Amino acid sequence: GAVVSQHPSWVICKSGTSVKIECRSLDFQATTMFWYRQFPKQSLMLMATSNEGSKATYEQGVEKDKFLINHASLTLSTLTVTSAHPEDSSFYICSAKSPLGFYYGYTFGSGTRLTVV
């Protein structure tokens, strides 16, 4: 079945550094991927829509320069948290449209727990 691999599963970084999170579709081509942020015991907040070969579409209130999204190939999208601060600590999840079509929802990555110290 469709699998989305997200890496790393967890990362701890120092304030001011940048962290890259990768999201790969392993057995299908994902022209569109979505990046979410989830706070503890809260729902998923859509951050941006990533389209292969074009600029990401960011949701209102999400800083484009802080959360850099690149979708350079049909199987890879990356989210880079630049100049990370403790308030960026969160659980980040990517998802891709199921290759079977929208009717089958999304396939989600396993998430990345980011802790900024």
Added chain:
Amino acid sequence: AQSVAQPEDQVNVAEGNPLTVKCTYSVSGNPYLFWYVQYPNRGLQFLLKYITGDNLVKGSYGFEAEFNKSQTSFHLKKPSALVSDSALYFCAVMDTNAGKSTFGDGTTLTVKP
């Protein structure tokens, strides 16, 4: 704009008892509805969907959901709960034009032995 409401933050049931996790929605057109489950520190897993057809939808792990158009509800159900069903459950409605989904706030299900 579409929206999803999960009125209960927490649902507690005893193992072997039936469970219901509630969801109501608001959309301007035909609803495309989904349920997902999330285990701690993991991504979301697809459970089931309603697009069209029978109002009772069967999904993974013995879960089912009942679509009720008049009540704009899509409650998740299982006849006999297992301890391993304990997790965070999300209801979602999809905007097929934009490809985006709107998620409810989630309901934590705890099944006690």
